[in-house]
Amino acid sequence: MARYEVRIAGFGGQGVVTAGYVLGQSACLFDGKNATMTQSYGPEARGGACRSEAVISDTAIDFPKVVKPGLLVAMSQEAYLLYHEDVKEGGTIILDEDLVSPSEEKKNIKYYKIPATRTAEALGNRIVANVVMLGSVVSLTRMVSEEAMKKAVEARWPRFSELNLKALKKGMALGRQLLEKE
C-alpha cells in the first residue's frame, strides 16, 4: 500500500471527523503506518456540510490532503453529490443506504450500501453510525487491521467501548456479507 486516500463526508453531528480520526489513529498508532487526518467543516455545530480526510501510507506522507480518494464514505446525499466524481478509477464508495441514493453507478467504481444509521438505531443509539461505517470500511477495504481498529475504538471511547465495539463488529459483519455476495 503506497498511499491510500480516504474521504468521509456527511453532516456535522454524524461523527464524520471522529471517524477520520479513529481511522487515522488505528493506522498510525496500532498498525505502524503513517497517517494524516485533516478536517473541513462550517461554523455550525450540527447540520452543516462536514468532511474528514485520512491519508494512510507505508512511507512518509508529504502532501497531507486527499487529491483523488480511493475511498469515499458518504453519510449524506449532499456529500455524495459533492464528492462522488472525485473518486479515482477502481476506487470504492461506501454509502449509508437510507441516506444516500446514488444517481448512476459508474463501471469502474465499487459501490457498497450499508444501513449504518439504521443499524446504529437498532443497537440503541444512532450516534454510533460512524463506527458501523468504520467496521464496514475495515472488512471491505482491509486498509487497516481489525485488531488496530478495535484498539482505536477502545482508545477513543473508553467509557462507551461496549456499545462502540458492538457497532464496529456489526459494521464488519455487514461489510463481509456484501463481499460474500460478490
Place this chain on the structure above:
Amino acid sequence: MSRKVLTGSYFVHGDWACAEGALAAGCKFYAAYPITPASEIAERMAVRLPQVGGAFIQFEDELGAMAAVVGASYAGKKAMTATSGPGFSLMQENIGLAIMTEAPCVVVDVMRGAPSTGQPTKAGQGEMMQVRWGSHGDYEIISLVPSSVQETFDLTVEAFNRSERYRIPTFVMVDGILGHMYERIEIPEPEEIDIVNRKKPTQTPEEYLPFKADEDLIPPMANFGDGYHFYSTGLTHDERGYPDMSIEVQDKLIRRLSDKIRRNEEKIIRIEEVDVEDAEILVVAYGIPSRSALKAVEQARAEGIRAGLLRLITAWPFPTRILEDLSSQLDAVIMLEMNYGQLVREVERAVKPTPVTFLPKLGEEPHKPDEILTAIRRCSG
C-alpha cells in the same frame, strides 16, 4: 500531579502538539481568549496547566490576554497565548509593549482566512507581514513556521528558548490546516529537550539596572518581587527603566532592541534545503504548502529537471542573505503562499534579478503537488 513532558507516541493535531511543546519548554502561564482555529490550544492548556503547577486564565478579550502575558513574564514565568487573525490584530499594542520592555513570551497565531473575520474554519497564511510589522515602530521579532505536527511541538519549545535567550516576543505561525491536522508525534524524554532560561542578574539589588545590557545587548532580567528595583514602561527609557525623551536615549534603545536580533541572525535563521546544491529552479515555501512542494520537487527531479526546495523554518528574521547567495545559480524561483503575496516580496528583493513566479492560494486548500510541478516545468521549458 501529572507529568510535564508526556514522553511517547501520539496521533494528535497541531494545536495539541503546540500546547504540549509549551509545557515541555516550561510554560507556566496561559492567557486565553478562544478563537477558531486556535481554541484547542487553550482547551488543552486549561486541562494541563493546573496538572503541572501552572495557571490558566481566560480573559475578557485579546487585549487583556496579551497584557497578562507581559505581566506574567515580568513575574518570571514562561508565558504564552494563542489566537488567530482577528485576535492577533487586537494583541498588537501589547505585543509592542513586550518588545519595548523586553518581556520574553510566546504568541501562537493559527492562521485562518482573512482579513477581518474572514473564514473562521478555513486556513490561510495571511499574517506573515503583520507578525513582522503589526505593532508600531522599529523592532525585530522572531517567528517560526512549522510544517508538521511534530515540528509544531519542536518549534514551540524552540520559540520559548529563543524568547528567553533574546528577551523578545517569539511567534509560532501555524496555518489553520496544520492546527487541526492529525499526525503522529514522538515526544522525547525530558532530558533530551534543550531548555533555555532567561539570564538572571548577577549584581546585587543595589547595583542592578533593569535595562542595562551586557555585551550581547541583552539585559539580565530580575523577577518582579525578587527584591530588585524593576521599573518598566512602554515609554522610551534609560537603563534604570525611567522615561527619557532625549534623542540619545531613543537612538541607543531602538538600535539595541533591533541589533540584539540582527547581530545574531545567523544563529537564529533556520531553513531546510532539499536538492538545492545544483538547483536551477528553486521553490520557496513554508507550512503545509512546503509539503506539496517537496513532492513536486521530487517529481521534477525524476523528470531530470534541476529543481530544489528551500523551506522556511524561521520566517523572521528572513533568510535574505541565503537567497542572495543562491540567486546567481538560479534561473527561476517559485514562491508558494496561502495568501495573495506577502513573503514573496522578500524573496523577490533577495534574488533580484532572478524572475520569481508567485503561486497564491486563497480559501482553505493548499497547493496541490501537480500545480507546483506544472509551474516548475514551465520555468524549465
